[in-house]
Amino acid sequence: MNSWRNHQTQAEETRAVKDALKKAGLPFRKVGHGTGTAWGWLEIYAGQETNWETCQKITLVALEVTGRRGDYNGNISVLQQ
Secondary structure (H helix, E strand, C coil), X not given: CCCCCCCCCHHXXXXXXXXXXXXXXXXXXXXXXXXXXXXXXXXXXXXCCCCHXXXXXXXXXXXXXHCCCCHHHHHEEEECC
């Protein structure tokens, strides 16, 4: 486990982020992790209709729940796809 993360596994992290986004009433289609060289990235698919402000709120919730920090918002991507 990385000392700057709150969860032991990617599955635990994914589940925690999904639960927090639901609780906050923020829209998302999918939460998961990258593959290959991006395996450490947390990827949140928010949908094409999601605006910039909502994406920022999603990022802040994910940062708080995961304990991630550092470059690129702790390697969290919120994708409008």
